Amino acid sequence: xxxxxxxxxxxxxxxxxxxxxxxxxxxxxxxxxxxxxxxxxxxxxxxxxxxxxxxxxxxxxxxxxxxxxxxxxxxxxxxxxxxxxxxxxxxxxxxxxxxxxxxxxxxxxxxxxxxxxxxxxxxxxxxxxxxxxxxxxxxxxxxxxxxxxxxxxxxxxxxxxxxxxxxx
Amino acid sequence: xxxxxxxxxxxxxxxxxxxxxxxxxxxxxxxxxxxxxxxxxxxxxxxxxxxxxxxxxxxxxxxxxxxxxxxxxxxxxxxxxxxxxxxxxxxxxxxxxxxxxxxxxxxxxxxxxxxxxxxxxxxxxxxxxxxxxxxxxxxxxxxxxxxxxxxxxxxxxxxxxxxxxxxxxx
Amino acid sequence: xxxxxxxxxxxxxxxxxxxxxxxxxxxxxxxxxxxxxxxxxxxxxxxxxxxxxxxxxxxxxxxxxxxxxxxxxxxxxxxxxxxxxxxxxxxxxxxxxxxxxxxxxxxxxxxxxxxxxxxxxxxxxxxxxxxxxxxxxxxxxxxxxxxxxxxxxxxxxxxxxxxxxxxxxxxxxxxxxxxxxxxxxxxxxxxxxxxxxxxxxxxxxxxxxxxxxxxxxxxxxxxxxxxxxxxxxxxxxxxxxxxxxxxxxxxxxxxxxxxxxxxxxxxxxxxxxxxxxxxxxxxxxxxxxxxxxxxxxxxxxxxxxxxxxxxxxxxxxxxxxxxxxxxxxxxxxxxxxxxxxxxxx
Numbered sequence: 057x058x059x060x061x062x063x064x065x066x067x068x069x070x071x072x073x074x075x076x077x078x079x080x081x082x083x084x085x086x087x088x089x090x091x092x093x094x095x096x097x098x099x100x101x102x103x104x105x106x107x108x109x110x111x112x113x114x115x116x117x118x119x120x121x122x123x124x125x126x127x128x129x130x131x132x133x134x135x136x137x138x139x140x141x142x143x144x145x146x147x148x149x150x151x152x153x154x155x156x157x158x159x160x161x162x163x164x165x166x167x168x169x170x171x172x173x174x175x176x177x178x179x180x181x182x183x184x185x186x187x188x189x190x191x192x193x194x195x196x197x198x199x200x201x202x203x204x205x206x207x208x209x210x211x212x213x214x215x216x217x218x219x220x221x222x223x224x
Numbered sequence: 225x226x227x228x229x230x231x232x233x234x235x236x237x238x239x240x241x242x243x244x245x246x247x248x249x250x251x252x253x254x255x256x257x258x259x260x261x262x263x264x265x266x267x268x269x270x271x272x273x274x275x276x277x278x279x280x281x282x283x284x285x286x287x288x289x290x291x292x293x294x295x296x297x298x299x300x301x302x303x304x305x306x307x308x309x310x311x312x313x314x315x316x317x318x319x320x321x322x323x324x325x326x327x328x329x330x331x332x333x334x335x336x337x338x339x340x341x342x343x344x345x346x347x348x349x350x351x352x353x354x355x356x357x358x359x360x361x362x363x364x365x366x367x368x369x370x371x372x373x374x375x376x377x378x379x380x381x382x383x384x385x386x387x388x389x390x391x392x393x394x
Numbered sequence: 395x396x397x398x399x400x401x402x403x404x405x406x407x408x409x410x411x412x413x414x415x416x417x418x419x420x421x422x423x424x425x426x427x428x429x430x431x432x433x434x435x436x437x438x439x440x441x442x443x444x445x446x447x448x449x450x451x452x453x454x455x456x457x458x459x460x461x462x463x464x465x466x467x468x469x470x471x472x473x474x475x476x477x478x479x480x481x482x483x484x485x486x487x488x489x490x491x492x493x494x495x496x497x498x499x500x501x502x503x504x505x506x507x508x509x510x511x512x513x514x515x516x517x518x519x520x521x522x523x524x525x526x527x528x529x530x531x532x533x534x535x536x537x538x539x540x541x542x543x544x545x546x547x548x549x550x551x552x553x554x555x556x557x558x559x560x561x562x563x564x565x566x567x568x569x570x571x572x573x574x575x576x577x578x579x580x581x582x583x584x585x586x587x588x589x590x591x592x593x594x595x596x597x598x599x600x601x602x603x604x605x606x607x608x609x610x611x612x613x614x615x616x617x618x619x620x621x622x623x624x625x626x627x628x629x630x631x632x633x634x635x636x637x638x639x640x641x642x643x644x645x646x647x648x649x650x651x652x653x654x655x656x657x658x659x660x661x662x663x664x665x666x667x668x669x670x671x672x673x674x675x676x677x678x679x680x681x682x683x684x685x686x687x688x689x690x691x692x693x694x695x696x697x698x699x700x701x702x703x704x705x706x707x708x709x710x711x712x713x714x715x716x717x718x719x720x721x722x723x724x725x726x727x728x729x730x731x732x733x734x735x736x737x738x739x
Contacts, residue, residue: 101702103698106429
């Protein structure tokens with residue numbers, strides 16, 4: 057086991073050590089040479105892992121609960137009358153680093169705002185889920201939800217429109 | 225004729241012949257394995273159970289494994305095996321070996337005990353206790369001498385395996 | 395029942411016991427390895443994944459059996475059998491339970507006892523060696539070479555530790571070794587004598603470690619270490635022939651655990667659960683249950699050790715076998731002889 061020794065240095069006994077320290081140091085060296093204590097320690101460690109709760113989730117049955125502030129899919133919020141909060145100010149589209157938001161505006165039918173979006177499209181395949189749109193929005197209209205699983209069968213489906221975003 | 229003894233002897237002899245005649249050393253080893261096993265069965269049949277177990281353990285379990293180990297370590301290819309001896313040489317060898325075998329067996333065949341049926345084995349025959357008793361009382365001297373022989377063989381292999389010849393100081 | 399029927403029944407039981415252990419072991423191996431690594435392991439097929447081995451078997455059965463070009467056909471086909479059969483034979487002398495009526499729950503009560511197991515188990519190396527050679531693959535060949543050298547080296551220490559148990563109990567008959575342990579205490583703890591306690595502990599531990607090496611289990615699985623030898627001696631084997639190697643290895647583990655149980659862990663007896671004088675069917679079943687429990691504790695340890703310790707280097711393996719275990723085992727045996735004389739005299 058010479059090769060073992062070179063990689064696995066035994067602790068040296070300090071000079072002028074007392075009997076107790078010498079004995080303990082000798083025992084430490086012995087336990088390294090004999091391997092069994094370290095093997096027992098390893099077995100104890102694996103046993104601990106065996107009984108500890110698993111990190112893996114049983115995925116389809118158990119879904120991960122996203123932490124607070126998780127940035128998933130977007131949605132557009134509505135006010136208490138069911139109108140979208142969005143005033144089509146283009147702040148989010150400007151802030152978006154991925155340039156995935158595309159808004160078409162029209163004059164608002166309501167007196168409390170100037171414009172409303174007629175089309176609000178987010179390309180979810182371009183989106184990097186950074187949350188800048190949410191921060192830029194002056195009306196608290198756009199928001200990232202914790203939803204992160206959404207299946208699509210074509211690229212077009214991943215471009216969310218106004219209806220989809222409002223119902224999200 | 226005792227059927228078990230006959231079959232064992234037939235299998236053992238046939239396997240031994242196959243062992244000698246195979247070109248491929250690995251196949252020779254396999255046939256030798258069968259020979260050893262039939263010898264062990266013969267021992268068992270003669271109630272020498274301890275001998276049978278030790279025979280399997282030592283000869284098939286250790287010595288033959290070493291043979292196979294060495295054969296495989298060399299791993300000779302077909303063209304490295306060397307030329308076969310010409311037929312007359314082989315025939316002569318076979319005749320010589322058979323004659324020697326006959327010479328050894330003839331005295332045994334001539335004894336009156338050989339023709340008589342085997343007496344039943346006494347109680348405890350061939351067990352660990354009885355073999356051990358024999359080895360350490362009646363045959364103590366040969367037993368110890370054999371150990372000397374084995375030690376000599378061990379020293380011999382040690383000397384052969386030395387990297388530097390004996391007598392050189394460094 | 396006639397003796398022949400009894401024999402057939404016991405052989406059938408032992409066969410089912412050994413082959414039936416394989417799926418359980420596959421499952422244990424996969425689940426425990428997963429648990430140790432903080433995973434769940436296979437749990438989709440059947441309740442708790444219990445049908446996973448069945449799926450594995452179906453997979454093995456439906457795969458193609460490939461004999462490599464220029465492989466030695468005969469030996470290539472024969473060697474999986476040679477791995478499979480010897481451990482099965484080795485189980486013949488292991489008493490897996492107490493008596494039922496007058497019938498010992500042991501297939502063959504030979505007067506050479508454990509020596510039979512030792513000698514038969516030593517034949518298992520041929521399947522591995524010849525299989526690797528017959529594959530005509532240099533990785534297989536290297537694996538076989540390693541396996542054969544390793545098996546002969548560790549067989550010595552294993553044999554000596556078996557002899558230690560034989561010396562403590564004073565008999566080679568496994569039934570009487572178990573009997574002796576029932577009367578005096580487990581051989582692992584020196585059979586009731588404080589003098590023999592360190593020897594028994596040492597012997598039991600050594601036997602388990604040597605059993606790991608004999609069964610080619612981690613940390614001694616140099617014969618098939620995938621990092622350097624692809625799959626070792628079974629690199630070229632596919633479908634059922636690979637499964638045979640696989641099963642042979644697991645069966646050898648079960649048999650070895652049975653031997654350790656018999657020699658060091660008191661066999662089928664556990665105080666308070668089994669009653670040695672109870673020869674009814676309840677007692678017989680209980681004793682089989684206790685034996686099985688002990689065997690599976692050992693098998694669990696096999697798996698547990700496997701997923702804990704890293705593999706040795708080959709020179710370390712050889713050093714350990716010849717320079718550490720063999721001297722310790724020899725010393726143990728000599729010390730046992732002296733202690734035996736002191737205790738008797």
